[in-house]
Amino acid sequence: MEQCLCFDYQALTVQVEDVRIRATYSQRKRIPITEGFVEVKDGGKWRQICNEEWSEMNSRVICGMYGFPSEKPFNVRPYKLLAKRRKKNYWGFSVNCTGNESNLSDCKLGKEIQFKGNNTCRRGMPAVISCVPGRAFAPSVSMGFRKAYRIEQPLVRLRGGAMIGEGRVEVLKNGEWGTVCDDNWNIRAATVVCRELGFGSAKEALAGGRMGQGVGSVHMNEVECSGFEKSLTECYFNRESVGCSHEEDAAVRCNVPAMGFNSRLRLGGGRNPYEGRVEVLAERNGSLVWGTVCSDSWGTMEAMVVCRQLGLGFASHAFQETWYWQGDASADSVVMSGVRCSGTELTLDQCLHHGKHVSCLKGSGRFAAGVSCTQTAPDLVLSAQVVEQTTYLEDRPMYALQCAHEERCLSRTADKADPNSYRRLLRFSSQIQNNGLSDFRPRASPHSWIWHECHRHYHSMEVFTHYDLLSLNGTKVAEGHKASFCLEDTHCDEGIQKRYECANFGSQGITVGCWDTYRHDIDCQWIDITDVKPGDYILQVVINPNYEVAESDYTNNIMKCRSRYDGHRIWTYNCHIGENTSS
Numbered sequence: 001m002e003q004c005l006c007f008d009y010q011a012l013t014v015q016v017e018d019v020r021i022r023a024t025y026s027q028r029k030r031i032p033i034t035e036g037f038v039e040v041k042d043g044g045k046w047r048q049i050c051n052e053e054w055s056e057m058n059s060r061v062i063c064g065m066y067g068f069p070s071e072k073p074f075n076v077r078p079y080k081l082l083a084k085r086r087k088k089n090y091w092g093f094s095v096n097c098t099g100n101e102s103n104l105s106d107c108k109l110g111k112e113i114q115f116k117g118n119n120t121c122r123r124g125m126p127a128v129i130s131c132v133p134g135r136a137f138a139p140s141v142s143m144g145f146r147k148a149y150r151i152e153q154p155l156v157r158l159r160g161g162a163m164i165g166e167g168r169v170e171v172l173k174n175g176e177w178g179t180v181c182d183d184n185w186n187i188r189a190a191t192v193v194c195r196e197l198g199f200g201s202a203k204e205a206l207a208g209g210r211m212g213q214g215v216g217s218v219h220m221n222e223v224e225c226s227g228f229e230k231s232l233t234e235c236y237f238n239r240e241s242v243g244c245s246h247e248e249d250a251a252v253r254c255n256v257p258a259m260g261f262n263s264r265l266r267l268g269g270g271r272n273p274y275e276g277r278v279e280v281l282a283e284r285n286g287s288l289v290w291g292t293v294c295s296d297s298w299g300t301m302e303a304m305v306v307c308r309q310l311g312l313g314f315a316s317h318a319f320q321e322t323w324y325w326q327g328d329a330s331a332d333s334v335v336m337s338g339v340r341c342s343g344t345e346l347t348l349d350q351c352l353h354h355g356k357h358v359s360c361l362k363g364s365g366r367f368a369a370g371v372s373c374t375q376t377a378p379d380l381v382l383s384a385q386v387v388e389q390t391t392y393l394e395d396r397p398m399y400a401l402q403c404a405h406e407e408r409c410l411s412r413t414a415d416k417a418d419p420n421s422y423r424r425l426l427r428f429s430s431q432i433q434n435n436g437l438s439d440f441r442p443r444a445s446p447h448s449w450i451w452h453e454c455h456r457h458y459h460s461m462e463v464f465t466h467y468d469l470l471s472l473n474g475t476k477v478a479e480g481h482k483a484s485f486c487l488e489d490t491h492c493d494e495g496i497q498k499r500y501e502c503a504n505f506g507s508q509g510i511t512v513g514c515w516d517t518y519r520h521d522i523d524c525q526w527i528d529i530t531d532v533k534p535g536d537y538i539l540q541v542v543i544n545p546n547y548e549v550a551e552s553d554y555t556n557n558i559m560k561c562r563s564r565y566d567g568h569r570i571w572t573y574n575c576h577i578g579e580n581t582s583s
Contacts, residue, residue, distance in 0.1 A: 017041040019104050021066060021129065024082060032137055032257035035074060035130040037083075038062055040091050040104075047091040048126035053110050057099035059129040064191065064201030065103055067165075067257035068131035076128060083125045090121060100227035102187055102201040102255075134198020136346060137257045155233050156196055158252065160212035160436070160552045162313035162375055164346060165199045165254035168211040171219050171233060177578065178219035180232075181244035182207035189225040189235060190252040196231050200255035211251035212379050212552055213435040215577050218244045246435070261309045261347055266290070267371065269325030275372035277322040278306055280348065282335035283356075290328060291335030292368035293348075294360035295320035300547040301343045302351065303371040309347050312373035315550045317443070323366030334360045334368070343554065377552040379436030380510070380543050382559045384575035387541065390429040390520050391563075391572040393529075395422045409480060409524035413531055425526040426469065426478075426563075426570060431490075432543060433515035436552050439499065440510040442487060443548045460487055460508045466545045467527045469563070470538040477537065480527040489514040534567040539575075 023036040038054075039046045059071040094110030101107050157177070158167030169180045169190075190202035218241040225235035263281070270276030278293045303315035337358045341351035360367075399419045404410060410423060417423070434440050442449075442460035450459045464487070467480035488506075489498035492514035500509040510516050518525050527539075539561040544551065551557070561575035 017044070019062065019065065020046070021062065021131075022046070024078070032067070032133060032259055034068065034133055034257075036128065037079070038127045038129055042091055045089065047089050049091050050094065050121035051124040051127040052121055053094040053096070054124075054127040055097065057097045058095055058107070058127070059131075060099045061097045061101045061104055061107060061201070062129055063131035064195070065255055066131065067137065067200035067255045068133050069195040069198055069200065070132045072130050072132050074128075074130035079128045080125055086126075088121075088126075090126075100188055100191070102191060102203065133257060136198055137259060155231055156193060158193075158197065159214065159555065160379060161251070161253075162308075162377070162552070163253075163311060164308060165194065165197075165256040166211065166252060168209075168214055168249050168251045169193055169232070170214060173217075173219045176216060176576070177214075178217035179214035179246060180223060180250040181218050181221040181241055182248045182250040183238075183244065184222045184224060185250040188227045189223045189232065190250075190254075191227060192225045192229050192235060193232050193252050194254035197254070200257070202252050202254055204253040206251040206253065207248065209247050209249045209251075211249070212437055213246035214249050215246070215381050215435070215556055217241070218246070218249075223250075259346075262311060265306065265309055265348060267310070268328055268331060269322070270372075274312055274374065275325075275370070277319075277325045277368045277370040278348075279328070279331045280336050284335065289333075289335065290331035291333045292331060293339060294334050294337035294358070294362065295322075295367045295369040296337065296361055297340060298369040300550050301341045302339050302348070302369070303373075304343055304550065305341045305345045305348050305351060306371050307373035310373070313375040314373065314377040314552060315371050316374040316377070317372045317550070319370035319372075321366055322368045322370035325370060334358055339369070374438070374550075376437035377550055378434050378438050378440035378510070378512070379552045379556070380440055381433050381435050381556050381577060382541055382543055383431040383433065383515075384559050384561070384577050386431040386517075387428050387539075387559065388561060388572055388575040390427075391539070391561075391570060392427055392520070393568075393570050394425045394427050394526075396425055397422050404523045407524060409526070409528070411478060411528040411531060414528065422530075423528055424530045424532075426529045426539070427520045427526045428572075429518060429520040430465065430525070430541065431515050431517045432465075432510065434510040434512050436512060439512060440487075440549060440551075442508055446505075446507070461548055463546060463548075464544065466540075466542040468540045468542075469527050469529060469532065470540055472536055472538065474538075478527050478529045478532050480524065488516055490517040491515055529565070532565065534565050537563045537565060539563045539572060 018041040020039050021033055021036045022039050023033045027035060038049050063071045095107050096110045097107035155172050157170050159170055161167030170177045185205050185207055187202050187205045190205035194202045220237040221241045221244055222238040223235050229235050266279050267276030268279045279290050281288050281290055298318055298320050300315055300318050303318035307313055307315045336353055337360045338354035339351050345351050398417050398421050405414055444460060468476050469478040470476055486502035487508040488500045488502045489511050492498055496513040499511045500507055502508060541559045543557040556578040559575060559577050561572045564571045
């Protein structure tokens with residue numbers, strides 16, 4: 001969609017319709033286009049810009065607009081030869097950018113250029129630029145991306161964003177990821193983040209937790225950047241974050257290159273553009289054909305990649321049966337199978353899959369893979385502090401654990417235990433908050449929830465959390481699990497109304513800004529450590545471990561603590577969420 005770009009010039013408003021990088025014929029098949037003539041669309045016609053006063057800062061701004069972090073020197077000689085043969089149609093102004101502008105229209109217009117005969121640039125030629133793409137967007141003649149991109153820069157990351165190149169800004173400090181307070185947050189600081197992560201300039205600097213709220217510390221406040229820093233951590237900032245809450249977490253939306261990601265993927269048969277069976281364009285017998293994806297092993301992570309690739313946000317559901325979505329009949333054959341995604345991939349083709357040798361046990365037709373997408377998603381986060389403060393041991397007799405044993409909440413040795421024997425339970429409370437932008441709802445509809453007679457309640461998710469005790473080398477020595485028997489709003493932030501209550505078979509879920517608390521004295525809120533020897537261990541809790549429900553960020557679904565057990569007492573300390581590296 002074209003937008004009008006307006007420049008101020010001597011109290012007049014000069015308008016152009018669009019800006020583009022026009023590649024040479026030999027470069028046009030490369031994706032993305034990183035090099036070419038700079039042209040503006042004025043009066044319905046594309047016009048070149050005279051390079052008489054063109055600067056490196058001008059190139060930096062254009063590259064940033066098109067999703068590239070920087071510009072680079074290049075061989076201008078081929079362009080001189082080409083320019084001599086091309087018909088000249090120059091725009092009548094020069095441009096003067098500082099390099100910090102997020103769009104060419106933010107630059108100042110230079111002098112109005114008077115062209116001599118034949119509309120030629122007196123001391124130059126049309127402006128040409130060459131941009132450096134981020135590693136994720138390295139040019140490729142084909143669209144056959146194979147490897148998922150992993151950010152090498154460890155100091156800054158984006159979380160919670162629905163699209164490529166957007167999210168909540170988080171920085172690494174002393175082994176702990178934390179957020180940035182939005183005081184003084186502006187487009188200049190946002191652009192430093194975007195370029196640091198291999199994107200272009202920032203389209204938006206977002207405040208007020210618009211990409212969901214983070215956890216842990218607020219590491220930076222009142223950030224001030226010149227715009228040319230290599231990392232956000234080089235900018236000036238106030239280390240004191242007094243008064244800053246996660247409701248003020250800063251976020252960004254970055255310009256990303258036009259990769260044509262959606263040209264080889266589409267959704268067919270849906271009731272709206274956000275749902276349907278997944279169809280991919282694949283090469284078969286020397287020609288390109290549309291076909292379906294086998295739904296064997298198809299799940300939330302794979303659906304997430306599809307929705308992001310199509311620019312439709314997050315996945316709300318992954319479907320293994322799509323008989324009710326009849327797409328293009330010519331696309332009924334399966335052309336992709338064995339798809340396994342980690343969730344970091346930019347395209348479905350980057351995920352592991354069978355390649356050209358398709359193998360689908362279920363066949364095609366009704367068992368094609370499908371998705372539904374959404375712009376917002378929930379984000380569950382466990383309170384590490386609550387776990388750390390409530391951990392203790394309890395010795396409980398087997399005869400008092402009948403219901404828990406029936407629900408498989410004890411270790412296997414309990415199957416043969418004497419009814420008068422005792423089980424040693426590592427107990428703790430868990431408080432799980434929804435920091436996302438939409439409510440967390442069970443995947444299963446109420447009519448399919450499972451009734452457990454002994455506890456007299458429904459399970460809306462058979463496994464909601466995993467509780468594990470691990471050795472220091474990561475080996476599991478004891479385990480537990482918590483079925484989501486009652487997913488509800490126990491407490492909410494001020495001003496937020498509770499929506500979900502389990503009483504009287506009510507609806508289940510966790511509202512945005514609310515949390516569900518499982519008290520330490522509830523059945524199954526434990527790990528059975530009866531058979532565990534004294535020593536040092538890691539207590540690990542994982543929420544939504546099977547990714548049954550889509551979330552905007554799965555990295556904060558895991559909590560780890562150090563635990564020391566002497567055979568009589570247990571100490572739990574250094575609890576942290578997600579990928580924090582502190583021990």
